[in-house]
Amino acid sequence: MAKDDITKSFKFIGTRPNRPDGFEKVTGRAKYGADISAVGMLHGAVLRSPYAHARIKSINFEKAAKLDGVKAIITRDDFPKDREGEPLKLLENTIAGEIAYYDGHAIAAVAATSVFTAKEALKEIEVEYEVLPHVIDVDEAMKPDAPIVRKNAGDFSVPEGSSPNVASYIEFGRGDITNGFDKADIVKSGLFKTEAAHQGYIEPHACMAQLDHNGQGEMWVCTQGHWYIRQMCSEVLDLEASKLCVTPSEIGGGFGGKTTIFIEPLALALSKKSGGRPVKIVMSRSEVLRATGPTASASMDVKIGMTKDGYLTAGCVEFRMQGGAFGGSPVSEALQCAFASYNMEAVHHIGFDVLANRPRAAAYRAPGSPMAAFAVESLIDEMCTDLDLDPIDVRLMNAVAEGSKSSYGPKFKKIGLIETLEATKEHPNYSIELGANQGRGVAAGYWMNHGGETSVSVSLAEDGSVNVSVGTPDIGGSRASIALMTAETYGIPYDSVRVNILETGALGFNEPTHGSRATLASGKAVYEAANQTIAEMCRRVAKKWQIDPDAVYWENGYAKPAGPNAGDFTPISIKQIASEMDQTGGPIAGHHESSIRGVGHSFGVHIADVEVDPETGRVTVLRYLVAQDAGRAVHPSYVEGQFQGGAVQGIGWALNEEYVYGEDGCLQNAAFLDYRIPVASDLPNIDTIIVEVPNPDHPFGVRGVGETGIAPPLPALANAVAAATKVRLRSLPMSPTKVLKALKTGNDGC
Amino acid sequence: MMAVNVYLWASLKKFTNDKDILTIEATTIGELVSVLRRDFPGLKPFLDSGISFAINGELSNPNSNESIPDESEIYIMQKLKGG
Known part of the structure; x- marks a missing residue:
């Protein structure tokens, strides 16, 4: 499989030794965020808004402060008042000021000698709210008469006349779009929607912080990036960065969700107010789902032109993504990924980052790419079906290669999409015969790496x-x-x-x-x-x-x-x-x-076989294949694990996972019982093919492998369900309820 | 001093006299950004918002001291958020 232009033969790279952290983890010795403790440590707890949008008229914590064991209570008044720009957004998301912007938004926090006491104290804090109109859905938020989430939130890029909930706007493209569609034998368009999905890391956020009156502090955090934690906490609390020392714990998953701050400034502020005692805060699962950052929900219009032979002639997308109350959806990355796998003369991209009364979106594995892949790869599959073309052959005909100009501009260096498609086509999974109510879906995905x-x-x-x-x-x-x-x-x-x-x-x-x-x-x-x-x-x-x-x-x-x-x-x-x-x-x-420098762009191709129960709408994944260019698989077992992990998260997003909000704008499924991530019994064996087209700009040929694997599952499963049922679902997740409705009415879910 | 072509996303054209390809004389990324700030002040919030560069297909964080090779093709994009 390896296409080895790097002539070195390796002695250790490509072997599968035991993981260095394995023994500590299986024996329970590894220290995760919640395992850290210190002498004199206090326990923190956070009071959160029960409303999706509300003005905070008053906070009275006199009764709470009198409880035995309560050492400190903080509100927004305990934070600097002169923050602006991104530090202000981080602060606002960490703890509400005058307005609570979403269900679960932090209002106040308590440090006490026990978790029990801290939680009891929360019950004694009296908050008077004035409930405000809210908006949850991205298309609703785009309407002229939508409730305004935050006034004057649009940045320099927003065109005049846009909804006040548009935070930013992006447009780019190349080529003559009209001419491109004129060259096509078939032009197809569609609306596609995905719901917000959480990273679902098993370890909730946890930290212990200690901050003296002179601004010197230490912090132990479960995080993907402790320098980011230091930088953000310093900006939010007006500390000198070098005086804050941050140590990362072991981490039980992050997937992008642990690259920003949530509870960390609260723990520092509580420590300072309690005289410098260490304060530990551990989030519950409910808090994780309500108050940390899932990825965005998306509403996407796509239009593609194709010749009868399968050549793509033109493509247009307009993506609208809500990134919560402070913006930050990955719409820019989604647009960059939308047509990145294909050589197309004419492409046009438009994107809106939209505010809604939801928690601020955080990064999630290849942010934006899965939504873009769902929309574009689904529509390409529909066109392949209409023209009776093999979906891998069509992708091979249009695939980008070294020297191709990417859909977002820069030329690709050495990449391995063609090799990955060829490997996929040769795999036995692609030719296994299918039975009744069964279907096969193919999709490609891209991530630029960093x-x-x-x-x-x-x-x-x-x-x-x-x-x-x-x-x-x-x-x-x-x-x-x-x-x-x-x-x-x-x-x-x-x-x-x-x-x-x-x-x-x-x-x-x-x-x-x-x-x-x-x-x-x-x-x-x-x-x-x-x-x-x-x-x-x-x-x-x-x-x-x-x-x-x-x-x-x-x-x-x-x-x-x-x-x-x-x-x-x-x-x-x-x-x-x-x-x-x-x-x-x-x-x-x-x-x-x-x-x-020298990142190697990453492409993956997945094949999903499913069976759809016509009586219940349940989708069972029968078999699954991930093929991806790793450049060089340094430790192949870990690379396979990354491929499989991405596929599993994508399967969850495609079939089950979604944020469900009530009419009151409050999250209805803030627990793993109701927010349904896949478990082992939901999954088939996930086969992998490690394609190796070495990255010439890395001493060992490495490309990043962690993220690409989550992009193709969404369309691969949608394409498989469409093949099995002859009904196209354009809205995720493809839950049994939605599939059953589609089977009965032909409704595509949008 | 050599001239390089700088490609901007179309949504920024309103700050650059309706051009999405700019020819800029610069030998380093720092010089390039300085010229953009001087000649197109409307780009300032974009340049301050966190950007990355693609120089001849190579994506990277901005490095003001980085030399720009002859006849380079430079794209300026928003800073990547990875997961």
């Missing part, structure tokens, strides 16, 4: 083992992959490398583990840092041999003379060099800091 600000260090221990220090929390196997790349660089065993994730004071700024970047970016930085230490080891050996440093080279854990002219010397191992460090110049360490 490099980002990265800082690492590498140091030699005195016995020749290696410590690697990174700032990207390990949410998907990055400790193992970074250890493998380090072992490969030095030529030492995997077990001789320990990868540590350090706190904010120990390294330069690191962006979170987001954008599928941890293995790519930290790995590339570690490669650079490790080579610094190798150069230093070669210099020290050269001095010992009294030859030029250029006459020493590194291979398989040894410094060696570069050839017969360098002299006849016995190679010296890393162990020996390390054991003599104190006598040859002191510690040997390297570091690297940069904004990492």
